[in-house]
Amino acid sequence: MFVAWRDMLFAKGRFTLITSVVVLITLLVGFLTGLTGGLANENISAVQGLNADKIALANVAESTSEKDPTFSDSQITREQAKAWSQAEGVEESTAIGISQSRGETDGHSAALAVFGGTADSPSQDEEVVISQTVADDLKLGSGDTMTIAGEDFTVTDVISERSYAHTGVVYTTLTDWQELQQRMGDPDSYATAIAIKGDPADATSIDAEQGTVTANSLTALLSIDSFRSEVSSLLAMVAMLFAISGLVIGAFFTVWTIQRKADIAVLKALGASNGRLRADALGQALVILLLGVGLGIALTAGLGALAGAALPFVIAWYTTALPAVILVILGLVGAGSALRSITTADPLTALGSAR
Amino acid sequence: MLTLQDVTLTFPDGQSRHTAVNDVSLTAEPGTVTGITGASGSGKSSLLAVAATLITPDSGSVRIGDVETTDLSPSQTATLRRERIGIVFQQANLLPSLTALDQLLAVGELGPGSAPRGERRTRAAQLLDQVGLERAHRARPHELSGGQRQRVNIARAMMNDPEVMIVDEPTSALDHARGQEIIGLICSLTEALGTATLLVTHDLDFLPRFDQVFTMADGGLSPGTAAPPLR
Ligand SMILES: Nc1ncnc2c1ncn2[C@@H]1O[C@H](COP(=O)(O)OP(=O)(O)O)[C@@H](O)[C@H]1O
């Protein structure tokens, strides 16, 4: 790194420029991932809160043009729920009702999701446990009363933030959920999904037999329509930014290396090994990347904390450290593409006047 | 000691090949300067490139001490150049980002097996003083005159205490008086450090200062100054 360090200090302008580009790309990636994480949480935290190992949905492939199952289309029957609860390797299986509705109190009204029959649900009918957003939106606390689809419920508890498809969540018993479905014009509903704990021995054949589709709980999140559409477009942007950062770093180092090819030839004539020259070039790239990405992530965290009040924004390892590591790796890959110019620099050109 | 025996080097030239060095034999003893003169394009730089292991000849033998260099891989010749050969380039070829002192220290960073940093620092400072750059240790190339750059170039070649020194037209970018100084410097360093020095020059005035003199013409080497240089 002897020459590499001094090059960086000497050509401050250039290296500041490329470091700034890395900072900005990192900021962009950090912001997008933070936002993606925030939007994702608003979509999925209630489903994650089920703490299931696997989730079974009804297979609607035959009846609709959609090929993947979705929470909004899924209808689980009593028979399907029973079959799953008796399946080998299943420790616990719970039929869960999920639907979207509105909640009202005197003077307030808000969209919400109703989750029936979960571990967070109240033990008695006509009671609800609500998530913080619902409490905030409807100005509710424990002991208050709220109305969903014309039916009154008593709030027994307020739990930390849970949401589903961008709305807060109200937990009811499965019976109450079914009754609400009936009021909303769907009298035959039994449940929407089955939350499974344990490791079913033969999920495939039960699925085939029962007309269900079982996925691990992470994959199942993709069956939430709004989550899939939002996250896939945002992640596509993030992926594009990753590619851009790799290409930008690669282009910078390719030009940089070609510009100093004469110097490289001199160093080789003096006896520098290819390995040492390559390590120096990668070291240089690593310094720029660590500096740029580090600064970018610090800025993301700072600005994200500020934006967090107005935007759904998540600051967690998977929105900071993970994209940072990916950016550094892709940047190094980009810089690696410039190494060829080092190998091909001919020390013979250092001799004579042809410089 | 540097020994070349029956060395021939050709370059591709259109459909055929151009013989740049034709069956050259030469021995350079430690502590002596071997001067080579000759017309432009006669193959002097090509001969130096072969002697400096920068290119492998088509045939013949090039030995540094008792190491036959024509059998070595590129990475082995790199090590050999690092450890046993000093090269003074025609253009000073200094790295723009480095101070004079760093130009010399960089030589120790090119590969494994160099002396401890403190030792190298002392040697680099001594060498710069020896070539008359006591006051320019911290100057970068753009802050140095042509003659001063050439002095750094020479000091750098001496940094790894080479057995063989290869010098290509060190005075071509300098006026005659500066040229005299540079040639004098190379001759005194050769004596002081006991290197076998192979030096190419256009300037016939310098020839009396060398221990032996050859003339190159059309790739062939002959003793003395038979052919007057063109240009
Ligand atoms: N890398 C090369 N590729 C092809 N031809 C070369 C190369 N280097 C030198 N030559 C040719 O070899 C001949 C000798 O060149 P050179 O050794 O540079 O001569 P000098 O140093 O005496 O001026 C010239 O005709 C030159 O064109």
Ligand SMILES: [Mg+2]
């Ligand atoms: Mg020449």
